[in-house]
Amino acid sequence: MILGNGSDEIMDLAAKTFLEPGDEAILGDLTFAIYRISVTAHHGVAVRVPLRDGCYDLEAMARRLTPLTRLVFICNPNNPTGTMVTRRELDRLLNHLPSNVLVVMDEAYAEYADDPEFPNTIEDVRRGAPVLVLRTFSKMYGLAGLRIGYGLSTPEVVEAMNRVRLPFNTNSLAQSAALAALSDETHVARSLRVNREGRRYLSESFKALDLRFFPSQANFIYVDTGRKGEAVYEKLLRKGVIVRHIQGSWLRISIGRPAENRRFVKALADVLKTK
Ligand SMILES: Cc1ncc(COP(=O)(O)O)c(C=O)c1O
Structure with missing residues (x-):
């Protein structure tokens, strides 16, 4: 696990850690803007794939994989459309993924999802799949101003990001509040x-x-x-x-x-x- 000064810090950290200049990151064309901003700021190429009926189109995204692809961003549920990708759609993408590509699953709004087809990506992390799952205390837990989120991934991915992360990124007040929020059922x-x-x-x-x-x-x-x-x-x-x-x-x-x-x-x- 890795903590971030908001989950947006961790997406930026993923771009900073895994992109060399000219590397590609695939993302939706109507989605959270930070993916494109971070990819571009770290000299990567943002490959924007149109949504289909407001949904991330994982088949179309898989077709855009090239030897330069390093990251795939998936916003699930997607901001601003609110739509979700299903377990089956995600599995199909993960099965096609070259071994040097990491899928960043931005699940800032996952706590609100109640569709049984919504994928439990923590299971993917547990089985060592190349995914970085991002969660935040800014939405369901209402702590946006305190800036705290977290990422779950394989030890290799987390270790690589920890080498790049500034050492004192999250503050102690936010960490205490996040712990308290977790027990406020x-x-x-x-x-x-x-x-x-x-x-x-x-x-x-x-x-x-x-x-x-x-x-x-x-x-x-x-x-x-x-x-x-x-x-x-x-x-x-x-x-x-x-x-x-x-x-x-x-x-x-x-x-x-x-x-x-x-x-x-x-x-x-x-x-x-x-x-
Ligand atoms: C899809 C999505 N991901 C991440 C974030 C950022 O969350 P955080 O406050 O944890 O940086 C937002 C905030 O609007 C968002 O809409």
Whole structure:
């Protein structure tokens, strides 16, 4: 195991440790931006593969493997689309992987996933598969400001990253808070329940509004407003509702508490009525 000043430090460390200039890293084209930033900053080449129906397309990614590939980033569930890759899809990729390629599984939102097909990658780590599983205390445990996450991988991978890691990367306050958070089962159970109910409520509301969205395994939902996303974002902002616009007509909506979700749906319905 390796600790990071947030799990994003560990993805950056993976790029820093395993990429030589010109080496390739494969990632989704609509995903967490840090993979591309870190790969590029460490003089690697980010090979961006289009998602399919909002999902990481592992078959298409496998086709992009070359002798220069060193890393494959998979965001599961994916930010911003909320979709997941299944055990079967991941196994197929792992079976095709050349021995010098490491799969970075960014599972920042994994605690919210409840689909039985969601892969248990800790089992992959246990059997020595070439995966680096990243988890964080920033999401389900609500400690984003304290900056602490962790990575699980083979002793060889962890040792290589430890040689590059700055020695005092995580602070003692964050470590104490993370330990306390692990035993706060009541908080986790409540967060999960609130998120699951909110996810169902928002999904049903989008259906009622006739809006397309991707089935989410995370604590946000990606929805197609069918309008200029930026304009809808601005109008929602004026009503005091903050969502995330990344591109096109889609918005990423964080799942909130019941009253917040209702307020958002009402604001969205109002905005969509005004052309
Ligand atoms: C997919 C994904 N991975 C990792 C992170 C970063 O988490 P951390 O706070 O542990 O660096 C985020 C934060 O937004 C994220 O969306």
